[in-house]
Amino acid sequence: MKIGVLSDLHIDTNGKHLPENETYAILLSKQIKKQKIDLFLIAGDISSDYHESQAFLDELTALSKIKILFVPGNHDYWSRINGEKDTKKIYQFFKEQPESILEKPYIINDEWAVVGNSGWYDYGFADTNQYSTAEFQKMSLRAGTWQDKKFCDWGVSDQAVTQWMLEKIEEDLAKIGDRKVILMTHVVTHPKFVVTLPHKIYDYFNAFLGSSTYERLYENYPNIAYSIMGHVHFRKTVFVNQVQFICACLGGKKHWPTKSAKSELLNAMITFQLPGNTRN
Known part of the structure; x- marks a missing residue:
């Protein structure tokens, strides 16, 4: 079975970079067929409105x-419209x-399954010596504001959301x-995918990239072979203790090395082959 991976399409803001009558769904479906992909994983941030994200799916x-x-x-939980x-x-x-795996793992066959949840952030990747929890809760530093402050309301603390989603994954x-x-x-589940500190901006904004508490999953569940994530808008693949970590973000145009949305979609997408006969 050939699996494709992508995240952070942000089709609402990136749509202006496409030719007329082209959509990211059309571009992506063509690549899926061309590369003969059997199963496709999208690790969040399709758009900044949940209705638009679902329409894309x-x-x-x-x-x-x-x-x-x-x-x-986090953007998919917004409702800007x-x-x-x-x-x-x-x-x-x-x-x-039907596409969501929130609280419903997808069984590929007797050997493989896909498990996941959005994950959230608990400020732990930031410089907690320099900034307090109260300062992180403001989600604002100088001229910059983390936009979840405007568009998300879980009704509980970010730390509580992080723990709740971790428990759902373990269930x-x-x-x-x-x-x-x-x-x-x-979100990021491993420190190799956050910005290295000290950093005059990310000493603070690393707070909203993920949580180190998710690392316990790799310690407690040695059957995790791949870990897919997004959110940070850079592309990276690393192996740590027999786990292949994949961050395959399209991201915004400012992160693109070329000017072509089509090329960047292809460059961002990662595929891998599961061993053996893995078709249902």
């Missing part, structure tokens, strides 16, 4: 005619969609037996 599923799996990113701010309600919306890992796991989150 519907379109991509119809065009590609393969199984698409998805965990929402309709102004909704009940993030738990939006989580429930995504949970009910799902318990459901799949001893199968090998492709773990998918949106």
Whole structure:
């Protein structure tokens, strides 16, 4: 089975970089067919409105005619068009969609499964000696503001959301037996994917990239073979203790080495082959 991975499409802001009558769903479905991909994973941040993100998933599923799996990113929990701010309600919306793996792991076969959740941040990757929890809760430093402050409301602390999603992942890992796991989150789950400190900006903004508490998953579940993530808008693949970590972000144009959206989509996308006969 050939698996494709991508995150952080941000189709609302990146759409202006496409030719007329072209969409990211059309471009991506063409690549899926050309590369003969059997299963496609999207690690969040399709757009900044949950209705638009789901419409993209519907379109991509119809065009590609393969199984698409998805965990929402922080932007997908936004509702910039309709102004909704009940993030738990939006989580429930995504949970009910066919592409989502929120609280419903996807069994590939007797050997492999895909497990995941969005994940959240608990400020632990930042410089907690320099900044207090109260300062991180403001989500603002000098002229910069972390936009979840405007568009997300879980009704509990970020630390509580982080822990809750970790517990959901562990509940799902318990459901799949001893199968090998492709773990998918949106946020960063390993320190190799945050900005190295000290850094005059990310001493603070690393707070919102992920949580080191997710590292316990790799210690407690040695059957995790792949870990997919996004969020940080740079592309990186590393091996740590037999786990292949993949961050395959399209990101914004300012992060692109070329000016072509089509080229960057192709450059960002990562594929890998599961060993053996892994078709259902």
